[in-house]
Amino acid sequence: MSSAHGFLQDTRLREALAAGSSSARLQAALAIGTHPEPGFVDVLVARCAIEPDFFVRDMLTWALTRLPPDVTLPKLRAELRSGCAQARSQALHTLSKIGDSSAWPAITRSLLHDAEDEVARSAWRAAVVLVPDGEREALAVELATQFGRGDREVRLSLSRALVALGDVVQPVLRTAMSHHDPAVRAHATATERLRLDPDAGFDLAVDAARRVVALGPDREESTAC
Structure with missing residues (x-):
């Protein structure tokens, strides 16, 4: 595949992630996860924060789990400090699916007590997956x-x-x-x-x-x- 073709394909996928059709967004997330490229991490994480469709969010999470943890974890940890509840919740959900125990310190007491129920629930699930035996x-x-x-x-x-x-x-x-x-x-x-x-x-x-x-x-x- 030529670099020009690859650039056009990447552009189309990024545009599809913001399409009005949830089906188009789902297919774009599936395509990105099927052929994972670290360059998509920012757009995937950003989309998680605003995606209204549950099934698309789940596919976005799956696509992120297909990328190397050293690429995804810093981005997800940063999302935990977001003022957007969905950004925090989805980042926690994705961390629980990745299951990398090095993310445990990011599961703070404030997240476990988050005022938003969905964030707190995601934090509880992530904490149980990531907690070291001694804690x-x-x-x-x-x-x-x-x-x-x-x-x-x-x-x-x-x-x-x-x-x-x-x-x-x-x-x-x-x-x-x-x-x-x-x-x-x-x-x-x-x-x-x-x-x-x-x-x-x-x-x-x-x-x-x-x-x-x-x-x-x-x-x-x-x-x-």
Whole structure:
């Protein structure tokens, strides 16, 4: 392929990423990921911040995972400081898909507590993937401060993140299950039930947890084992 042809092809792909048709944008992201070139990293990252279509965003992330981490990681870490919530959320999502543990220091406490639920959820998922073994307990403690936050999807994301950390979460859950806030107790109890029986389903765990909390602390303690 001549350099002129290659330049025209690159130009077409960049233009297609901004096309009005989501199908055209999806095809452009697929083409870039199929034949990854480091020169596309900036346009892919920039598009992630503003892309409205979920499936296109997912394809953009896939294309970024096809590039060398030494090219993508600095760009993604920079996005974590963006004032745009989608930029932060999508960068976190992409970091979790790349799975390079060197990105762990970029998962800051402020991201884990981000005011935007979607950013916080992405941070929880990324943290669980990237956390070193020696910091899993500390992460569990940090995540537990978010018990009772948000709607069903937010709470489910937090529960799944904690369950994914393994046995290190048990002391944290025991503490939260005796918290003075009934919403925290119910969420922690549902998480414990989900940990013990992942097939039970979150909604059933929540319903059971609410019944336990309604019966009072003594009953909670007796049914937590």
